[in-house]
Amino acid sequence: MKKVSNNWKQAFPPESVGTAFFEEFAMRAQNVAAKVFRVKTAAEAQSVIAEIIKSSDAKKVVATPEVVSPLNLPTILEPLNVKLYTEQSDIRTHADTSDVGVACVEFGIAETGSVCEDGLAIEQRLITTLPPISIVVMNSANVVPTIAAAFETISKVFDRGYISFITGPSRTSDIERVLTIGVHGPSQLVIIAIDEEIREV
Amino acid sequence: MSSNRNLKQEINEKLMDETLRGSLNRFAEAYPIARAKAYESVDDIDSLRNSVRDMKIETVENLEKIADQFEEQVTKRGGKVFRAKDGDALKEYLFNLCKEKGVKRIAKSKSMATEEIHLNHFLEEKGLHVKETDLGEWIISIAGHKPSHMVMPAIHLDRNQVAQYFSQELNKDIEPDIAYMVQEARIALRDEFLQADMGITGANFGIAENGATGLVTNEGNARLVATLPPIQVVIIGYEKLIPTIKDAVPILRTLPRNATGQLMTSYMSMISGAAPALVKKDGQWVEQEKELHVILFDNGRLKAAKDDKLKQIYQCVRCASCLNVCPVYTLVGGHVYGHIYAGGIGAILTALLNSMNDFKQINEMCIGCRRCTEICPGKIDIPGLIEYLRAKSVEQDGLPFGVKAVFENVLANRKVFHNLLRLASIGQKPFTTGRVIRHLPLFFAGLAADRSLPAVADKPFRDRVKKVTKKIDKPVKRVAFFSGCNIDFIFPETGESVYKVLQDLNMEVVFPEDQSCCGKPVLGMGDHETARKIAKQNIIAFEEAKADYIMFACPTCAETWHLTYVELFKDDPEWSKRVEKLVHNVREFTSFVAGEYDKVGRLTKTSGRQKVTYHDSCHMKRGLSVHTEPRQLLESAPGYDFVEMKDCDKCCGMAGAFGVKYTELSMPILKKKIDNIKDSGAEVIAVACPACMMQIQGGLDKQAPTIKIKHVAEIIAEQIKE
Numbered sequence: 001m002k003k004v005s006n007n008w009k010q011a012f013p014p015e016s017v018g019t020a021f022f023e024e025f026a027m028r029a030q031n032v033a034a035k036v037f038r039v040k041t042a043a044e045a046q047s048v049i050a051e052i053i054k055s056s057d058a059k060k061v062v063a064t065p066e067v068v069s070p071l072n073l074p075t076i077l078e079p080l081n082v083k084l085y086t087e088q089s090d091i092r093t094h095a096d097t098s099d100v101g102v103a104c105v106e107f108g109i110a111e112t113g114s115v116c117e118d119g120l121a122i123e124q125r126l127i128t129t130l131p132p133i134s135i136v137v138m139n140s141a142n143v144v145p146t147i148a149a150a151f152e153t154i155s156k157v158f159d160r161g162y163i164s165f166i167t168g169p170s171r172t173s174d175i176e177r178v179l180t181i182g183v184h185g186p187s188q189l190v191i192i193a194i195d196e197e198i199r200e201v
Numbered sequence: 202m203s204s205n206r207n208l209k210q211e212i213n214e215k216l217m218d219e220t221l222r223g224s225l226n227r228f229a230e231a232y233p234i235a236r237a238k239a240y241e242s243v244d245d246i247d248s249l250r251n252s253v254r255d256m257k258i259e260t261v262e263n264l265e266k267i268a269d270q271f272e273e274q275v276t277k278r279g280g281k282v283f284r285a286k287d288g289d290a291l292k293e294y295l296f297n298l299c300k301e302k303g304v305k306r307i308a309k310s311k312s313m314a315t316e317e318i319h320l321n322h323f324l325e326e327k328g329l330h331v332k333e334t335d336l337g338e339w340i341i342s343i344a345g346h347k348p349s350h351m352v353m354p355a356i357h358l359d360r361n362q363v364a365q366y367f368s369q370e371l372n373k374d375i376e377p378d379i380a381y382m383v384q385e386a387r388i389a390l391r392d393e394f395l396q397a398d399m400g401i402t403g404a405n406f407g408i409a410e411n412g413a414t415g416l417v418t419n420e421g422n423a424r425l426v427a428t429l430p431p432i433q434v435v436i437i438g439y440e441k442l443i444p445t446i447k448d449a450v451p452i453l454r455t456l457p458r459n460a461t462g463q464l465m466t467s468y469m470s471m472i473s474g475a476a477p478a479l480v481k482k483d484g485q486w487v488e489q490e491k492e493l494h495v496i497l498f499d500n501g502r503l504k505a506a507k508d509d510k511l512k513q514i515y516q517c518v519r520c521a522s523c524l525n526v527c528p529v530y531t532l533v534g535g536h537v538y539g540h541i542y543a544g545g546i547g548a549i550l551t552a553l554l555n556s557m558n559d560f561k562q563i564n565e566m567c568i569g570c571r572r573c574t575e576i577c578p579g580k581i582d583i584p585g586l587i588e589y590l591r592a593k594s595v596e597q598d599g600l601p602f603g604v605k606a607v608f609e610n611v612l613a614n615r616k617v618f619h620n621l622l623r624l625a626s627i628g629q630k631p632f633t634t635g636r637v638i639r640h641l642p643l644f645f646a647g648l649a650a651d652r653s654l655p656a657v658a659d660k661p662f663r664d665r666v667k668k669v670t671k672k673i674d675k676p677v678k679r680v681a682f683f684s685g686c687n688i689d690f691i692f693p694e695t696g697e698s699v700y701k702v703l704q705d706l707n708m709e710v711v712f713p714e715d716q717s718c719c720g721k722p723v724l725g726m727g728d729h730e731t732a733r734k735i736a737k738q739n740i741i742a743f744e745e746a747k748a749d750y751i752m753f754a755c756p757t758c759a760e761t762w763h764l765t766y767v768e769l770f771k772d773d774p775e776w777s778k779r780v781e782k783l784v785h786n787v788r789e790f791t792s793f794v795a796g797e798y799d800k801v802g803r804l805t806k807t808s809g810r811q812k813v814t815y816h817d818s819c820h821m822k823r824g825l826s827v828h829t830e831p832r833q834l835l836e837s838a839p840g841y842d843f844v845e846m847k848d849c850d851k852c853c854g855m856a857g858a859f860g861v862k863y864t865e866l867s868m869p870i871l872k873k874k875i876d877n878i879k880d881s882g883a884e885v886i887a888v889a890c891p892a893c894m895m896q897i898q899g900g901l902d903k904q905a906p907t908i909k910i911k912h913v914a915e916i917i918a919e920q921i922k923e
Contacts (some may be wrong), residue, residue, distance in 0.1 A: 022762060032463075032464075053360055069777055087484035088488065094477045096391065112464040121477065122428070129424050129428060133382075147454055149467075155446040160411065160413075162427075163470070164468060164470040165468070167466065167468070168469065171420070172337075172383060173419075175358075176360055177224070177227075179230075180379055180380055184394070184425055185425075185467065187425065
């Protein structure tokens with residue numbers, strides 16, 4: 001899968017990254033209606049995902065290759081009779097009608113409760129934009145305190161490509177300024193932060 | 202825009218629109234609270250705003266270099282850059298691109314620059330299928346309206362109206378339930394993203410370092426528009442360019458907070474170069490590089506960049522917060538501003554990006570209260586730029602003949618002007634009760650419907666000077682008093698109080714007889730030529746007075762002397778020197794007296810029985826930065842108990858000639874002020890500006906006659922035994 005960087009970790013400012021900022025990050029993300037789970041292992045993350053799939057009665061899931069094998073998604077989805085699409089053209093065909101998208105994000109920002117997505121790959125963006133439930137997986141140590149620290153990081157790796165901050169679910173206040181969740185993007189954003197490293201660097 | 206608008210009628214229609222009034226009113230109440238909350242996590246808002254301003258100033262200084270770098274970096278990454286000098290050039294380029302690539306369907310996410318040139322209308326006329334995908338933009342495109350706010354384009358509509366438009370567009374009955382309507386919009390627009398041949402987005406910033414463009418949105422439509430169609434067009438004004446990736450930080454820390462009270466919008470995307478897209482070939486999805494076109498849009502922006510003052514528009518991040526706090530915008534909404542951009546910044550952008558003629562019709566709706574300048578992330582002096590543009594337009598086209606004649610023959614001639622005021626004092630007699638005119642005959646009656654007008658005093662202050670002047674033995678200072686027209690002819694008692702307080706401080710006070718109007722009314726109309734004549738008379742009069750200080754009990758006059766006189770003569774070395782010498786001696790009364798009282802321990806807090814509140818004049822607080830000193834004086838005045846009122850620093854609606862010319866706008870603003878005074882429980886409202894005093898006194902007389910209004914000078918003079 002194409003990435004803006006294959007090694008975001010080395011770009012974090014060493015003084016300004018770590019689990020110390022996780023609590024504030026989680027609080028702010030929850031303030032904007034994101035659901036946040038912090039787990040220790042990939043196995044625990046699997047059960048969180050399985051629970052979401054079950055409770056939302058999902059039938060179709062799209063996921064990036066980056067997240068499929070470390071979390072072994074087929075083993076948890078097959079028993080639930082849920083279809084899983086992970087190939088690029090399948091993702092393009094099915095993302096719009098899928099119930100859930102699962103993808104990795106690179107880091108969290110405590111100041112705003114945002115997660116930062118490396119979206120160079122088209123499949124990454126299809127998965128985090130089209131299905132109504134968006135599950136993003138990150139490492140709980142990859143949290144920076146501020147927007148400034150986020151841009152310290154980004155400016156080291158961003159030559160070309162597509163980088164996004166995602167902050168809670170899609171929303172609008174365009175009618176009578178009434179906050180309404182879920183317009184064109186996902187109506188649910190679930191952040192799963194794992195303490196152990198699941199991706200190879 | 203038609204040049205024959207009936208602006209008054211348009212304003213009245215908006216004032217009668219209950220939906221609009223209710224919605225804007227609730228918004229005006231909620232916005233400052235939401236914004237303040239969003240900034241709780243920012244240590245130093247002012248230095249954050251400075252960093253936006255400084256970064257943008259540096260950018261505009263090097264605009265050509267930065268634009269070249271941006272173009273080079275986009276091109277290096279597979280994009281094409283087209284520099285469109287105006288709307289026609291942009292439209293031609295875009296239409297040719299559509300023809301060449303066989304584009305039939307276009308999905309758009311929000312771009313004010315395309316609104317500016319009515320791009321959708323053009324493309325539709327050419328037979329293309331174009332859909333706005335931002336919910337608010339979609340609603341107004343269905344309704345056939347223009348955006349009435351930059352961030353919330355459909356703020357003028359309520360759910361019932363939206364439901365009607367939805368029903369028409371979707372050919373089914375749509376219930377006016379907001380969550381349901383939003384879901385209907387999601388369903389209706391989903392195919393537009395999936396089937397579009399071309400996506401058009403705007404941009405919140407463009408980074409020269411790597412050619413990336415940034416999008417700040419909430420709904421997620423911009424991400425879809427920038428992801429799904431194989432051809433991507435970004436339309437970006439030159440003012441959105443920034444030098445480096447890190448320069449996005451101050452924009453992203455202010456724009457969402459100021460625009461919507463969010464710490465960050467749901468989505469912020471930065472796209473650099475042609476990203477991968479999927480295209481269907483022989484029934485298979487195949488990855489290929491997107492076709493990326495970045496259109497750098499001029500349309501008047503480059504000319505503005507070369508003007509020393511107007512280049513400030515490059516500091517605008519389009520958060521629209523200046524509208525949210527504008528007393529006039531929050532009354533009438535955006536449509537009366539005529540073109541696309543509303544409010545104070547809108548008037549400026551209209552002048553630069555559309556036409557000077559449109560600007561002329563709407564510029565007076567800026568009342569110069571400067572609330573916007575306090576919150577603008579880029580610290581743009583919006584009212585200052587409007588005055589500057591007004592002066593430019595007067596320089597070019599002159600004033601209407603009648604106005605010019607009055608200015609030249611009356612205001613520029615002190616004796617004629619003052620004689621007229623004396624005559625008015627006699628002429629008004631049949632309508633006067635006490636200090637006010639309660640009723641006016643016939644067509645003038647509207648002026649005095651919710652507000653009594655001030656009566657011209659029987660005896661102007663200049664005729665009372667002799668009586669109130671005391672001989673001071675060994676005075677500590679010699680002070681020359683500049684009364685201004687309002688104190689001289691409407692509130693001479695305030696002048697008497699000023700004398701009493703200063704003489705009590707053992708100062709000798711003199712009144713240079715040849716002083717005239719400070720020139721503000723003429724300056725406000727953009728007539729700098731007449732203003733210079735008036736200023737010179739005043740300068741001569743006060744040079745001759747040979748005083749240590751020139752004292753003002755009117756913040757507007759003080760500011761005009763202190764700042765505008767210097768500006769007026771900046772190209773005239775002789776007069777410039779003379780002005781510089783005098784302006785060092787300019788003192789505003791309340792801050793001066795508070796300082797003197799403090800020195801001798803007279804500024805200690807007391808509490809008395811009579812509740813007094815204080816109204817901050819716009820010119821006093823935001824022009825002279827004086828707001829603690831009058832409060833200190835009130836808190837230390839025996840017999841008074843000082844209380845704050847809500848929105849104490851919001852304009853009273855007078856704003857010079859505005860209060861008379863646009864009575865229909867001035868009255869609702871005044872009514873809010875009176876309501877806040879009443880709610881504070883105060884028996885006395887203190888002011889330090891005679892123009893505010895005139896307006897608020899008129900409102901109290903009709904709406905709360907038991908509450909008294911006093912200039913701070915009168916309150917402290919009361920404390921002095923004869």
